[in-house]
Amino acid sequence: MATTSSPRLRFLSLFVPDLEDAATRYAAVLGIMPTGQASGAPQPHPFAARGPVVFDLGGVEIALYQADLRTTHPGDVGIGLEVDGAPDALAERAAKHGGRVFYGPTELPADARRAAALVLPDRHFFEVLGRR
Secondary structure (H helix, E strand, O other): OOOOOOOEEEEEEEEEOOHHHHHHHHHHHHOOOOEOOOOOOOOOOOOEEEEEEEEEOOOOEEEEEEEOOOOOOOOOEEEEEEEOOOOHHHHHHHHHOOOEEEEEEEEOOOOOEEEEEEEOOOOOEEEEEEEO
C-alpha cells in the first residue's frame, strides 16, 4: 500500500469534565507546567467546550479539552496524526476499510489546517490534520 508520506503522531486529545482541575492534576503528576500554545493540537477543537491546555512531552503533546457532552465525553481520547498535504486520502482509506469519517475533511475554523476525524471498527478515534 503506497502513500506519499507516513502520518506522524503529534498529540493526544484527552477530554475531561473540568479543565482547570485536570490541568492542575496533570501538571502535578507530570511534573511540568503546560505550554502556552499548541503546536499540533487543534486550537480551538471542534468538539470541545474549552481548551486546550497543552503539555509538551518531547514532540508529542497531551492536549486537555473540556468535553462538550454532546460529541465528546470525559474519558474520550483522540489520537492526533499529522500528514503532509490534506488529510483527505487517509480519511478515504479509513472509510474503505470499515472506518467512519464523522468530521470533514474540512478546514478548521481559526486554523490554517484541514482536518478529518474518524473512528475505526475497533473504536479508536483519530484526528488527522494536514495543510490544504
